[in-house]
Amino acid sequence: MVETYLQSAWETFYMVLISSTVATVLGIPLGILLVVTEKGSIGPNRLLNNTLGFLINVFRSIPFIILLVAILPLTKVLVGSRIGTTAAIVPLTIAAIPFVARLIESSLKEINKGIIEAARAMGATPWQIIRMVLLPEALPGILLGIIITFVTLIGYSAMAGAVGGGGLGDLAIREGYMRNNNEVTWVTVVILVVMVQVFQSIGDFLTSKIRKNRGLL
Template sequence: MSSAMIDLILQATLDTLYMVGVSGLIATLLGVPLGVLLYITRPGQIIAMPLANQALSIVTNIGRSIPFIILMVAIIPFTRMLVGTSIGINAASVPLTIAAIPFVARLVEGALNEISPGLIEAAQAMGATPWQIVRKVLLPEARGGIITGLTITAVTLVSYSAMAGAVGGGGLGDLGIRYGYNRFNPTIMLITVVILVVMVQGFQSLGDYLVRRSDRK
């Protein structure tokens, strides 16, 4: 294998990590608060707002129901307006982020569902405000579940980034299609798959480690 091809593989790997990192970070910053809102605005919860909860739930469900490849094509005008282009790793990061936000929100909501209602009632009985309950009860108690959800999100974003690469998004997907599939080079295809598998395993191992540390705390 030539040094030029090795450089392409390394660059494609870095591009994939960039897309996953940027979209994962923004999705975490927006998705975690959205998941908390979905939980605390339910009827009977600490900030019960049924209409707002229903609206948030509908928007979240719509975001989760659109297949990623369709979402990526549908928001091309928005992507071009935001980053100035519809191809490349920056452009691919836009639909990746939009797809990940509702995904993270539902996983966070699910993690919060595992918390015993008795803990919330005890905090309310001691006069804790809703913000104090969120910060000192809900998030700490659901920490392990939230980390697990974010790990699942990172793994999902790796596969989505490969899909984005197939339509000009860059990264390992683009490398595999252009230099592997289109040029009938099974070696490149195999290398691409192996790197993606290693990447997924790395994210999963890191997530498992953080969950174990969280449980010990």
């Protein structure tokens, strides 16, 4: 069973790595837009801000297991299959994008507005403020948000096993629950806990390192 556990752990890591990477690439711009288009910010746009906020809230309010089933036709179109490790990446990514966007928004809103106003007073363009002020200042929070997303998706990936998504969740359901093998179930739980602890610790370490280098600790 050792080889089976390792294979399932790799499948879980693969699903989470790809989905969290794509979600980060798409979620960060959305989070930035939420901040810069709000009233009183560097590029206020009420319509865009309200539309983005509404759509993000809609997708965040859908339970993952329901989203997983609801977008099976889309998953089929995108990857050619409704089941399997690669297929599970689609719902994981869609679930993570609005999650990342809100985390990025929260991190950016923690920045001292005086720094932004100083940059505007010096004639910086909105893009320069985003690139040279917002993102660098919010880097520790952004990094922590990415790690939180990664850890959250580990739990989501286990649910993907309910529809044959592969990984540790699939192993726990197929070999543990369906065959009434409690040992398999508990071993997969332990592996998931270890994965969460390892990646959370790495994220905390890197965030602490960045804050320390900036004299924030």
